[in-house]
Amino acid sequence: MTIEEKLLLNNHLETQRLLLRPVTVEDAEDMYEYASDSETVKYIYARHKSLDDTRTQILNYFVKDPEGKWGIELKSSHKLIGSIDFRLDAKDLKAEIGYAIGRNYWGNGFAPEAAKRLLKMGFNDLGLKRIDALHCSENLKSGRVMQKIGMQKEGLLKNNTQLKGRTVDDVLYAITDDQWQNQQ
Known part of the structure; x- marks a missing residue:
């Protein structure tokens, strides 16, 4: 079985408090609640302006190509x-993770809990050698999530990303399979 097939089989993942599962159009109202909040999406994507906008985003991003993408649901x-999400590079046995949590749920450990579950899947089920993540240098909260899940800061990527009409620096964090196993 290929790594891609193994990833497809892991489309429902659980943690103590969360269910990571495919996003559907039925999630539009919940997603709009956080995706329309300018503070929640400040460092990731354009704020959703209407429920129809959210439905379109769900169809084009989550439904059209669901591999490596999960909604985070409170059990x-x-x-x-x-x-x-989990952007797999099967050839080089690595992946990049990214996440968004509604502002009303910040500070409860949900992002680290979900991200740790993806690390477990990536290293234990897929046999990856490295998982990394980037955050805008201004988004210190996202960096704290990466630290909480055991990632190490590897560097600053100057002028790396275009974010809502301006050029920003990104901070690169990563964890290897050896580092993950040593933490377990």
Whole structure:
């Protein structure tokens, strides 16, 4: 079985408090709640301006190509509070993760909990050698998530990304399979 096939088989993942599962059009209202909040999406994508905008984004990003993309659902309320993705590079046995959590749910450890689950899948199920993540240098909260899941800062990428009409620096964090195993 290929790494890509193994990733497809892991389309539902659980943690103690979260269900990571495919995003559907039925999630539009929950996603709009956080994706329309300018503070939540400040460092990631354009704010959703309408529920129809959210539905279109779900169809074009999550439904059209669902591989490596999960909604983050609270088990206790069945509410979608964010999303997380896993951009696999099967040839080089590595991946990049990215995440968004609604501002109303910040500070509860949901982003690290979801991200740790993807690290576990990547290293234990897919046999990856490296998983990394980038954050805008201004977005210190995202960097703290990366630190909490055991990633190490590897460097600053100057003028790396175009973000809403301006050029920003990104900070690169990563963890290797050896580092992951030593933390377990």
